[in-house]
Amino acid sequence: MSITIIGAGLAGLSAALTLAEQGVSCNLVSAQASERAQSVMAEGGINASLDTMGEDDAVTYHFEDTMRGGVNLADPNAVWGLCQNAPAVVRRLYALGVPFSTNERGIVQRNFGGQKKKRTAFVKSSTGKMLMTALIDEVRKYEAGGLVRRFAHHRVSALHIESNACRGVTVTDDYTNEALTFSGSVILACGGMNGLFEGLTTGTTQNTADVAALCLENGVELANLEFIQYHPTTIGISGKRLLVSEAARGEGGRLFVRKNGKPWYFMEEKYPELKNLMPRDVVSAEMTAVTAMPECENQVYLDMTGIARDVWKTRLSDLREQLVHYLHIDPAKAPVPVSPGIHYFMGGIWVDEQHRTSAANLYAAGECACQYHGANRLGGNSLLGAVYGGMVAAQTAMSDPETDRVSPEQAEEQNAEVSPSFRARVSAVLGAYLKILRSESGLRQALEELNALSAAAGNPAEVRLLRLAAATVNCALFRKESRGAHRRTDYPVAERGCQKQTIVTNTEIFYREIPERRSHEAID
């Protein structure tokens, strides 16, 4: 059996480990080393109903919060699997040596947005880095044993899909320009589509969206591209958006805007139960609304001055260091000006509950896949979704029958790259019209501007990127309602008839029903 994994962040490593533990070998391909994947940047934590905080937490509550946070657009059976397995996932990570803090009941958990219980396990605000170090070391064991073959500094240059079945993938060595073709099943774990919004996201420059664009070109279904998460608390720094983790609010940070000159803690007034910790789509939309009010200033602040000294030291030291370094503001002493920024892609490559894409022998997991988060992702659920999704994708890939090999003619594909200036132009269009609030006229304008760029597309990779950009805008046009992260000024409420997934291919766009929820017993 031959399996190739594209991406060596959390989802890719988790898939590789799952295969290796079953004695199945794989090629583990990534544009850069695992230490550089976006997963190392994750800060706040990972969710699981471990119930260590004396709040009577349970899988059902995690499930309900995730479904509600996603405004009922996620596959309930997949979400149940995620939540049910979450405690085992986090305990496994603990066994691999992740330095979670513990109390007498187990791993300590913190509050996070959209969740009524303390359910987020964390290591200060460097949770992603800690999980990655532990998984990299564990996978290394199997690299030494020969089961995991690493191809760092390799980029995907072609996907080989014939009659809707994947036969393999060609990757190109960034260092030598040599191409390598691997036949067999492919698991995509290549991260979110940051490359559509260059310079406008909190994430890595490495996740270029090129693989999603290749999927679209090859007839693989993409889904829910309109759902782009704007994290409420980000700050523009040189070349990117810097995230202020939700942990800052989980530990007591408060949002305010100056209204008639006086601080107004609008989230606390409007949402007395969850306050500053409402789901991200709600907080971002409220920030946009209050800053548009004539009696308010055009700037929201995050006030973290009330956070206790020992909490800064033991739980948020790394966050404080970043703010002092890049902004020259000590958040323990002064409020920090924040605004919403692009942080996560809920949509992506369509997958079923077992992480199969619409093409046979092609799987997707982690942020590149459209799974678990519906219309809005809860903080702490994507690290979980990446680790768990990688496991499920690997298990499915092992159990499915194999396909034919890549034929030699197919393997001869061109390697082309998107130039930085072209990417910047596409990003400028998407950044201008796919904001928190969208409208028909704006989206039509975006399509026109993208269309005007087609003459400038100089190679196949640029043509593909442009098509992916247009598909994303088309998804936003198609969904005539407001739900989660997708807010239309011309269709301001959620419509029952739109409680479906948007599916987009290179030829069509349509709604697909969300699977019926099976009884829990049937899923167990």
Next chain:
Amino acid sequence: MKLLIEILRQASRTSAPYKQTIAYEAPPEDTVATLLKRLNSEEKLTDTSKSPVGSIYWQCSCLQKKCGACAMRINGTPRLACDAKLGEFKRGRLVLEPLKKFPTVRDLIVDRGVMMENLKAIHNWLEQSARQSEKTVDLRYDASRCLQCGCCLEVCPNFTADGSFYGAAAFVPASRILAQAEKDNPQALAAYYKENIFSGCGKSLSCHHICPAEIDVEHKLANANAVAVWKRYFR
């Protein structure tokens, strides 16, 4: 601010390196990383002798000091490009070079694969489930922060890419694993540690002072030595 940027360029692994000087203006709050992004998005950039510059190859990922991708020599010091703000360089003179201890791939990109190979060679992994103890939690946290950026190896007098001494980029991660070792459960790593780290280290600690992640490298060395060499286990 006005800048005069000298970049050591090299078209491929085997071609000869050459210097190119570019006059450019950028805001002082920019980092060297954003400067490179700006230079690369200029459609027709020329150097001081009017020759075209073309794409300058370099690596980045997080742009916020969390991934180690962008390590290079900036005015002779190995550091992260996304950490170095232009305003620091008062005279506006910048010299950008690839790290010298590793083979150059192209321009500012070097092949640091040897670092991961070395970790594999010393068996840097847990032999069994972690023995979690609150006593080692801070040590394991700090050790887990290593970016594998290679700055410590660049300044280490004893490290070479083809040598058998592996330096701080190996002993910092190793200290996480060694914190798990016990008398009746020694990690295979301990033996390799003695050979590839302990015996070759001059303890000058240049590595400690350069680490851009500000890891307490000296502390990791002391703790790893205690376990691997002196068999003083954490309880």
